[in-house]
Amino acid sequence: MSLSFPPAFRSFPAFSSLCRAAAVAAGAVLLTVAPAATAAQAADEGFDRVTVESGSITSDGELTLSGSYRCLSTGDSVRVAASVERGENVWYGMDSIPASCDGSWHQWSNTKATEPGAYEPGPVRVKTSLVEFRRSGFIPMPTVRSEQVQEVVLTEV
Structure with missing residues (x-):
């Protein structure tokens, strides 16, 4: 026209x-x-993805999870977060780590101390997330960009 x-x-x-x-x-x-x-x-096409591929536990309770992720940045802070199921729908959260959102696949690993005996070697459910913190006034608000629950076998190290 x-x-x-x-x-x-x-x-x-x-x-x-x-x-x-x-x-x-x-x-x-x-x-x-x-x-x-x-x-x-x-x-929308599922480009932002996060997975957990392995986990380990020490006799003194040190829990380590590792996996991979990819994301595209929209300008604000994006972090990789992981939680391990401790009971039915009770999740033990680990500290999140910064993500590099350049569209490539990256490896991530996170370690946190738990109480000795809290987790035993064997299968556990792990929830991994890519979380973006977007500014809303003065407060950064979390927005989940990707989330996945997977079963991982914790190995003893």
């Missing part, structure tokens, strides 16, 4: 400037929205 204006309007300098200003504004909006749309589309 094209708009047609009478010749008197096309030669009017203010009309020409207004058209140019509108075109520049539309271009700026597209440039601003395009990266956000690409990141949102990647998240």
Whole structure:
């Protein structure tokens, strides 16, 4: 669809400037929205992913989990978080670690001390998450970008 204006309007300098200003504004909006749309589309297509591949426990209760992740950054802080099921729907959270969101796969590993005997070698359920902290006023609010619950076999080391 094209708009047609009478010749008197096309030669009017203010009309020409207004058209140019509108075109520049539309271009700026597209440039601003395009990266956000690409990141949102990647998240919708399951691009942001996190897994846990192994776990170990020592006799004194040191728990280690390892896995991989990939994500695309939207500008705020993204972290890899992991929790181990301690009872039915009771999760023991580990400290989160910073993620590098450049679209490539990265390895992650996290170790935390637990009470001796809290976990035994064998299968456990692990919840891993990619969490982005987005600013909402002065308070960063967590947004889960990807989450997965998997069974892992803890080995004794």
